[in-house]
Structure formats: structure tokens, C-alpha cells
Amino acid sequence: MAGLFGTQTASATANNTLGDLSKDVALTAPPEDSISDISFSSQSPHLAVASWDSKVRIYEINGQGGSEGKAMMDFGGPVLSVDWSKDGSKVIAASADKTAKVLDLASGNTSGGTQVAAHEQPIRSVRFCEVQGTPMIVTGSWDKTIKYWDMRAPTATPAASVQMQERVYSMDVKDNLLVVGCADRFINIFSLQNPAAIFKTIQSPLKWQTRVVSCFTDAKGFAVGSIEGRCAIQYVEDDKSNLNFSFKCHRDPPQNNMTNVYSVNTISFHPEHGTFSTAGSDGTFHFWDGVAKHRLKGYPTVGGTISASAFNSNGSIFAYAVSYDWSKGYASNTPQYPNKVMLHPVNGDECKPRPSVKKR
Structure with missing residues (x-):
């Protein structure tokens, strides 16, 4: 089914699916180094941003897209992952310094954080x-x-x-579903009703290294993105395996029998519609309807690789980090490379599934 999301060639279709970046607003005072992860609170208009500058910054977003820094955590190494508690009172972050810390915002604490976890090697995801x-x-x-x-x-x-x-490269949780993407394309699926036992192990359906895993909003499955410009939709239960498929994305049109392919760095599911975004090293993001196997919107390049993305609690804002993702090694990380978080207002039908298709 790889061709179902194929490149649209008709001009009318292309115009209909081309997204608009003109209203996107930059976050005030972004991190000083590459951005590794971003996460919205589900309870308030706050965004947590993790960076290679060894800090987590927490911003408050107002209704006009303005932003203001509210809190910060410091680590002894690059911060690789960040997440909010369900009640919106705490932020957890994990670092290459092998620790994870929690900042309890309800306590009035706006700096520091308390160490709550440690590993023998860098913590990639939390x-x-x-x-x-x-x-x-x-x-x-x-x-x-x-x-x-x-x-x-x-x-x-x-x-x-x-x-x-193998090493953990990506991880996501939704309700009782935990999905862990590892090196060598191993994907381990857990039920949090029995968290100490792996429920199922699969090899990624994608033939290249796993870059990201992201759970469906209804916790019935997950999406996988690879370094080779492909995304896969996978259901957990075997009786829905006929719904599994993969498709090509984040690749240039072929020229002279050559195709440039780019890493799919981040996949985010819309909290209400169950549609999803992909964003990658080509500096573009797209919104997809996985049930209808249809691209809803594709956006022009944003001028740098996209390293992280997130929807806010009601899906009205899509945030994406334009930041070096190290896909071309240290030599390409120049001082001129953009480093910012953009807030994209989600308008109209940008993320709505096709009317004739039930929501995931």
C-alpha cells in the first residue's frame, strides 16, 4: 500500500493540499542549541522545550500566539526527552547525563527539578x-x-x-499502551496492566533504522517513522493486522534515477481527530488521515530540519522545532543554522479526517 499516499500530480489537488505557513509565530527566547523534544500540557497553555543546551524551558502561550518563559530545569548534559503529567502539574525530562528530573510546578518551583531516575547510560526517552x-x-x-x-x-x-x-531510540505511552522502539528495528509492545512483561515484540515493518514511535489517540496501535523517509501504521491486536500499512514520505521527486530521502523525525497525533503529522529532515511537515490513507495537507519547507513536534491539548496549535537534527554530522551544524520553535494555528479542515470515514 506504499503508493496510496503517492505524490499528487493534478494541479487542483496540489493546490487543495498545500498548507499555509504565513500565520506561524515563533516562540520567544528559544533554546541556545538544538531542540530535541517539545511537549504541551494537556491542562493549560504551557509548552516544555528540551534542548542540547542542557536545559528544559517552560513557556506560557497566550491566545494570540505570544509566549513567555515561566520555568526552567538544568541538567549536566543534553536533554533528550520531555513530558507532562496527566494533571498538568509536573514536567519530567531525561538527559544524556543519565538522569531524569521532575519539576513540580504546582509547588511554585520554577527552577531546578528533583532527580527521580537514573540509568547506566543516557536516558533517551521518558x-x-x-x-x-x-x-x-x-x-x-x-x-x-x-x-x-x-x-x-x-x-x-x-x-x-x-x-x-538493544538501545532505546524512541518510546511513547497512551492509556495502557507502551511502545518502545529500539536499535536493530526491534519494537516492544507493553500492556501497562502487566508492565514488567513484554506483551509482543515485532521487527519494524520499515527496513531502516527506527527514528520515532507514536501511539494512536485511542491506544489501539502506533505509528513508526524511519530514517529512510517512510512511515508505518501498526495495530496491536492481530485481528486488525489487515489494517497495517506503510507509505513513503519526506523524499524529493526522483531525478536522473536518484531520489533524496530524509529521516522522519517526529510523528504527532491530533488529540481530537486521530489524524497525525509527520515532520522530518527535509524541513517539511504533513498532516495525514491514516484511516482513509490520504494526505490532508503538505507544507513548504520551513528553512531547516524539523526535529520535534506536538499538538496542544485541543489540537488548535501545532508546534514544530526548526533545529539541526545531526543527520549530516557535526560539520553541518553551523552558527547560521536556524534554531526556533514555531506555533502553527490549525484552521478549518487542516487536520479533520475525510467526512465519510470514521475517526480512529
Whole structure:
């Protein structure tokens, strides 16, 4: 089914699906180095931004797209992942310094953070979750483990540790679904009703390195993005495997029998419609209807690679980080390279699924 999202050639169709960047607004006072992750609170107009400058910055976004810095966390190395608690009171972030810290905003604390997790190698990904009603944190590391940490009584000892086949590259949680994307294309699927046991392991349906995994809004499956300009839609239950498919994206039109392909760096699901975005090293982002197998909107290049993305709580804002993603090595990270977070107002039908198709 790779061709179902194929390049639109008719001019009318192309015009209809071309998105507008003219109303996008830049975040005030962005990080000083590459942006690795961004995350919106589900309870308030706040955005957390993780950076290679070893900081997490928390901004308040107003209704006109303006922004103001409100809080900050410092680490001993690049910050690779950030997430909000379900009630919007806490921010968790994980770093290459092998630690994860929580900032409790409800306490009035606007700096520092408290260490709540540690690994033997850099922590690549972190998420808040609930395990049988207990608030937990799950961390995934390059030490080839994921670990769960009890938020009720933080200690130096994890509540559980699960061995992975390889280094953790990406991880996401939705309700009781935890998906862990590892090196060598391993993908481990967990039910948080039994968090210490892998429910299912698959090899990525994409033949190149996994860059990102992202859970559906209804937790029935997940999307996978690879370094080779492809995305896959995967359902958890075997009886829906006939709905699985993959498609090409983030690649230039072929020229002289050559096609430039780019990494799919980030996939974000719209919180209300269940449609999703992809963004990548080619500096473009697209909105897709995975049920109808249809591209809703594609946007012009933003002038640099897109390293991270997120929808706000009601899907009215799509934030994306224009920042070097290290895909071409250290030599390409020049002082002139853009480093910013843009806020895109989601208008009209940009993210709405086709009317005749049920929501995921």
C-alpha cells in the first residue's frame, strides 16, 4: 500500500493540499542549541522545550500566539526527552547525563527539578504513565533497559526494570499502551496492566533504522517513522493486522534515477481527530488521515530540519522545532543554522479526517 499516499500530480489537488505557513509565530527566547523534544500540557497553555543546551524551558502561550518563559530545569548534559503529567502539574525530562528530573510546578518551583531516575547510560526517552492506578514514570535508555519509577515515594531504586534487545531510540505511552522502539528495528509492545512483561515484540515493518514511535489517540496501535523517509501504521491486536500499512514520505521527486530521502523525525497525533503529522529532515511537515490513507495537507519547507513536534491539548496549535537534527554530522551544524520553535494555528479542515470515514 506504499503508493496510496503517492505524490499528487493534478494541479487542483496540489493546490487543495498545500498548507499555509504565513500565520506561524515563533516562540520567544528559544533554546541556545538544538531542540530535541517539545511537549504541551494537556491542562493549560504551557509548552516544555528540551534542548542540547542542557536545559528544559517552560513557556506560557497566550491566545494570540505570544509566549513567555515561566520555568526552567538544568541538567549536566543534553536533554533528550520531555513530558507532562496527566494533571498538568509536573514536567519530567531525561538527559544524556543519565538522569531524569521532575519539576513540580504546582509547588511554585520554577527552577531546578528533583532527580527521580537514573540509568547506566543516557536516558533517551521518558513518559509519565499510570500502572493499575499508580502514578509512575517510565524511562528508556541506551543501556538497553526500560525502568519504572513510583511517583508516590521516589527512591533510587526502580519499581521494575525490563531488559530490551538493544538501545532505546524512541518510546511513547497512551492509556495502557507502551511502545518502545529500539536499535536493530526491534519494537516492544507493553500492556501497562502487566508492565514488567513484554506483551509482543515485532521487527519494524520499515527496513531502516527506527527514528520515532507514536501511539494512536485511542491506544489501539502506533505509528513508526524511519530514517529512510517512510512511515508505518501498526495495530496491536492481530485481528486488525489487515489494517497495517506503510507509505513513503519526506523524499524529493526522483531525478536522473536518484531520489533524496530524509529521516522522519517526529510523528504527532491530533488529540481530537486521530489524524497525525509527520515532520522530518527535509524541513517539511504533513498532516495525514491514516484511516482513509490520504494526505490532508503538505507544507513548504520551513528553512531547516524539523526535529520535534506536538499538538496542544485541543489540537488548535501545532508546534514544530526548526533545529539541526545531526543527520549530516557535526560539520553541518553551523552558527547560521536556524534554531526556533514555531506555533502553527490549525484552521478549518487542516487536520479533520475525510467526512465519510470514521475517526480512529
